[in-house]
Amino acid sequence: xxxxxxxxxxxxxxxxxxxxxxxxxxxxxxxxxxxxxxxxxxxxxxxxxxxxxxxxxxxxxxxxxxxxxxxxxxxxxxxxxxxxxxxxxxxxxxxxxxxxxxxxxxxxxxxxxxxxxxxxxxxxxxxxxxxxxxxxxxxxxxxxxxxxxxxxxxxxxxxxxxxxxxxxxxxxxxxxxxxxxxxxxxxxxxxxxxxxxxxxxxxxxxxxxxxxxxxxxxxxxxxxxxxxxxxxxxxxxxxxxxxxxxxxxxxxxxxxxxxxxxxxxxxxxxxxxxxxxxxxxxxxxxxxxxx
Numbered sequence: 001x002x003x004x005x006x007x008x009x010x011x012x013x014x015x016x017x018x019x020x021x022x023x024x025x026x027x028x029x030x031x032x033x034x035x036x037x038x039x040x041x042x043x044x045x046x047x048x049x050x051x052x053x054x055x056x057x058x059x060x061x062x063x064x065x066x067x068x069x070x071x072x073x074x075x076x077x078x079x080x081x082x083x084x085x086x087x088x089x090x091x092x093x094x095x096x097x098x099x100x101x102x103x104x105x106x107x108x109x110x111x112x113x114x115x116x117x118x119x120x121x122x123x124x125x126x127x128x129x130x131x132x133x134x135x136x137x138x139x140x141x142x143x144x145x146x147x148x149x150x151x152x153x154x155x156x157x158x159x160x161x162x163x164x165x166x167x168x169x170x171x172x173x174x175x176x177x178x179x180x181x182x183x184x185x186x187x188x189x190x191x192x193x194x195x196x197x198x199x200x201x202x203x204x205x206x207x208x209x210x211x212x213x214x215x216x217x218x219x220x221x222x223x224x225x226x227x228x229x230x231x232x233x234x235x236x237x238x239x240x241x242x243x244x245x246x247x248x249x250x251x252x253x254x255x256x257x258x259x260x261x262x263x264x265x266x267x268x269x270x271x272x273x274x275x276x277x278x279x280x281x282x283x284x285x286x287x288x289x290x291x
């Protein structure tokens with residue numbers, strides 16, 4: 001059965017709010033496309049079959065900030081169709097010595113000596129790394145490894161397609177665990193690990209924040225999750241950080257940055273705290289003092 005693409009045009013001025021809605025669903029498979037010059041925007045999803053695509057759209061539609069301009073269009077995709085559609089907006093990213101590269105560039109990509117590459121395949125709903133929140137987290141991860149060496153224990157909370165956890169393994173982190181409350185996300189993370197020869201390097205499991213963090217201690221904890229969930233579980237996230245360790249959180253709209261920072265500063269007094277903004281989004285890094 002060929003994969004099914006669903007594409008629906010939305011009002012351009014609702015694009016940012018729609019992007020937030022997609023993030024909050026924690027559903028793998030959706031993306032937002034914008035044409036800034038023409039002032040047009042679309043939500044696009046690719047799913048294994050039409051029944052799945054229609055069910056995902058029915059769940060997403062009530063969460064959108066504005067009605068779509070037209071009814072969604074469903075179409076079956078040949079392999080060349082979905083690859084070509086992604087190539088238009090799916091690009092390679094470089095973070096220090098780490099590279100995220102589309103799998104179709106495997107034959108032509110030349111990896112610099114001492115660098116590492118993570119192959120991204122949208123056919124496995126890997127995620128393209130295009131979202132600012134993912135890039136913010138990865139930049140922090142790469143900087144931590146470059147400055148202090150690979151942390152001994154890394155946890156990726158709400159791992160989605162596994163892109164951050166697998167990046168950590170490629171950068172030399174020895175003990176990498178990741179979890180997500182969506183079993184489908186965990187299954188896809190496993191497929192992506194296999195694609196990159198990392199199936200034995202990362203432990204993926206199903207769990208929410210409270211259960212997934214229970215009994216865990218991390219030298220570096222990554223959590224790219226929506227802001228209200230982060231604030232609600234601030235104490236669990238902070239409690240999981242080892243002395244001298246670091247908590248990196250994202251999924252935070254820039255407008256939410258101040259309240260989120262205040263909530264975590266109150267829950268972790270005396271911890272170093274830093275935030276950066278990229279586009280409409282920001283992150284927060286908190287460092288626990290050594291004891």
